[in-house]
Amino acid sequence: MLADTWHLFGKYMRITLRMPMWTFFTLIQPLIWLVIFGQLFRNMYQASVPAGGHYMDFLVPGIVIMTVLFGSAWSGVSLLRDITSGTVDRMLVSPVSRVAIVLSRVLHSAAQVVVQSVIILLLAVLLGAKISLNPLHLGLMLVIVMLLGIAFASVSNGLAILLQREEPLVAIGNLMTLPLMLFSSALMPVALMPEWIRTVAHFNPIDHAVAAVRSVLIAPMDAGTYAIGFSVVAVFAAVTTGWAISAFNSLRD
């Protein structure tokens, strides 16, 4: 199963590397948010949270997580295309592990968002963000990015199988990302949130992921917050992957 996953993962990576434009394309939106939100909310943020440092520094972890969401939500769309084009059938008639078919897709998505996050981080530094560039901190951040990428790629793949159609999948993907971002501390510090949003955010894995990324990127590192964030995202990734695999196994008509 691991070998199967590896071979299929290699195939997806190879295809992605042949079309690097796509990887950059999905970066445009987070980048726009980074620039515009950075300008838009800067004064408000600094007025309301005097001790909070630069808004740009605060915003970068939120934008990194946003990159993950936008980057991994496409996995399901490409699964549907593979089903229509017969690529999935070609795998299904071979003895290849069915689990590996799902895992390789999800891991490919995760690898993609890891690369995208690094690019976003570099751009943010160029734009003047002051974040920790300690390799350990960056590594810990990428672990969160990877797990969240796995989780959302799984959700996207699972939904693709349930919905069977591209249009509703894209619509739900778009519909889902915005509230997930807004009901978290990605763009706004918790201190500025109304009480009820704070409560909702508590159940939002995105909020924990943002907190964990922020805890390592902005000094001083907060190990406790990271540990909680890591656990939440890891459980989230495990549950969604399991769900995607079981959805895929029910695909047989």
Place this chain on the structure above:
Amino acid sequence: MIQVKGLTKIFPSGLRAVDGLDLTINAGEIFALLGPNGAGKTTTIRVMSTISGFDEGSVQIAGYNVDSDPQKVRESIGVVAQQTGIDYFLTGRENLALQGQLYRMNRADINARIDELGGYFELHDSLDRLVSTYSGGMRRKLDIACALIHRPRLVFLDEPTLGLDIKSRQSLWRYIEKLNREFNLTILLTTHYLEEADNLAHRVAIINLGKIQVIGTPAELKHSVQGDSVVLEFAAGDPHAGKFATAIKQEPFVSDVLWETDKLHLYVDSGAGRVPRIMQAATEHGTTVRTLSLAEPTLDDVFLKYTGASISGTAGETTDEWWKQWAGKGGGNWSNKWQADNGKPAEGTPDAADWQKWQQGDNKGGGNASGEWPQDRDANPSSNAGPEQSQDSNQKWPSDKWSGSDDWKKRDKPE
């Protein structure tokens, strides 16, 4: 190699896409499932390839049950689906290598096999190009090569030449035929091209509405339409034509007579030899034959006969009508004749002479495994007992035809 009994597949919509299908395919055979779009060919292939479930029946592939042993079935078969499924943004070599990896072959073996298949399909020069630059025919060849990477003994080809131009189609036929001949590969292909089934297959099953209507070699199927078709056209309202028709029907060589407005369709045992006699009879009855055409039956005739519809769906209304008329009569007396042939060939007819020659040829061929396929013989009468063909259910396929098991291999092949 393949044993399917009573296979029924009902889609959630309630559609019985496959309805009580029985099929036995032998090792070394090229077998064609011939039917129009929507007949259930792809559904059948998908069930046999373990990727679709089914509702009733049992399916044994290469000795394994698709339900209880799907993994073994997958290892034993190669599948070329109707949609290609190869990756356009990988090269031919990468597609083949990945396919080998999916079958858990080791690297060296994969490379050796890629060389072998690249040579066989004359793809060597294109292997390192992206598939997106391939022509339709090349993609199909790569598709088949992918399906063969793990050296299966059995391959399914679902509409292998769909959408190809005539030249690529014929070239692909040669490859398929060669695979079967040189490597004794068992091939189950589906098609809605009559020429394809006719040219390529040792045996053909005509499938329509999820049911097998009839199974046999192309020659047998064509023979079942009873000889050649002679079409006579008379002047409109010729008063003697009716009398002539009644008289000619009494001739022993005429198996059936059908009217289509001013045209008379005669089914005769051997067309060319009977034309003088037909013309003579016409003169005797004082009728004038304006045109006469003679044709050997095609699989299209067979298809029309067993399904009451044209496979291409392009048949004109009048044509359709008289075929329905024909089918409604349960195929006239041809089935009786088959039984007569089976028991004791009528001496002296060219038919019987051919028959005897053929049998002698069989015996010389050192008929190994004589009567190897008893199931087929038995399955035929029942499998074509459709609602319209119920009269045919007592039809017996001449068992002599099966005595030389290699006979179908000797048929002329396109070169």
